[in-house]
Amino acid sequence: MTVQPYVPEPLPPAGIDWEAHIPRIASANRALARYDGILQAIPNPRLLLSPLLTQEAVLSSRIEGTQASLEDVLRFEANPKEPIGDAALADIREIINYREALNTAVEALKTRRLDLALVCDLHRVLLSGSRGMDREPGCVRTIQNFIGRDAQIEHAIYIPPAPEDLSGALGDWEAYLQGGELDVLVQLSVLKAQFELIHPFCDGNGRIGRMLVPLILYDKGLIGSPMFYISAYLERNRPVYYERLLAVSRDGDWNGWIAFFLHAIEEQAGANGRKATAILDLYDEMKQTVPEVTRSQYAVAALDALFKTPIFSSAEFFEQAAIPRRAAERILQQLREHGIIAVLAEGGGRRAATYAFPRLLAITEGDRL
Incomplete structure (x- = not known):
């Protein structure tokens, strides 16, 4: 049976089982608060955690298929004139762009709220001069895209909303972003999933979706610096990550996704905190x-x-x-x-x-x- 384009339901989704999520919500918020306490104790987090930002860019890009390592990126930046293959250079360019987009967002959020216009600005930086630069950087798509094992839409695993439905879906997404919710981490989990399912751009949707995690946490006041690194957990659990997203579009299973994402936040808050502490101790x-x-x-x-x-x-x-x-x-x-x-x-x-x-x-x- 041919997969049909996803039709986003209005946000917040109906049927969130708040009572079932209470233990996970509490654990995730406690872990995030501990991590933020560590961040607040670091005298210059943007300096000391700079390598973690590059590693986040490496891992988020790796989920999309790049092969470059942290060492590859740093060695290239140390000696950009050293000979390097075209494929490796393209990988490194994508990773550097990811880091540059995050840094652009950090500066922008000092004077403005996070909104769809800023997301488009970040997308423009992400695709600048890289493999996706011919795929309308900064522009919401006007064509139907899909995710599949080949170039045939008939074989698609997932088909995002039709182009004519994007304006309404993104408007609803932005309104939910700027509104309130019973718990910010649940709101974040819904925003991240819905953004990636809307797939508003021709390329780079997953990377922008992961980039939104620290930006929303910062914009909503849950962390004092926009430095939260989620991609290590998602890269390590990639099959479950994709299946939980697919289950939202296929079965409306928001509760399964929310449970997965809250656990990701809790686990990664602990890992991020241990790394930040180790860096500060060093x-x-x-x-x-x-x-x-x-x-x-x-x-x-x-x-x-x-x-x-x-x-x-x-x-x-x-x-x-x-x-x-x-x-x-x-x-x-x-x-x-x-x-x-x-x-x-x-x-x-x-x-x-x-x-x-x-x-x-x-x-x-x-x-x-």
């Missing part, structure tokens, strides 16, 4: 160690540069840390001699050396902490 340790090792007035500037970019070229380090070149070269040598940084590629001729900060990378990429 920073506090290095705040003692790096000045002792370098005996330099530039020790703190050097330390901040290491935490912002845990794989870097010597040239990038000079620029990031804003340290005179001779002093910066001496600091790098001392950090290398004491095993704080490791050489990934020696410099030669006009090519700068590439270094890594292994302990920060291990925390960032660690699946379990």
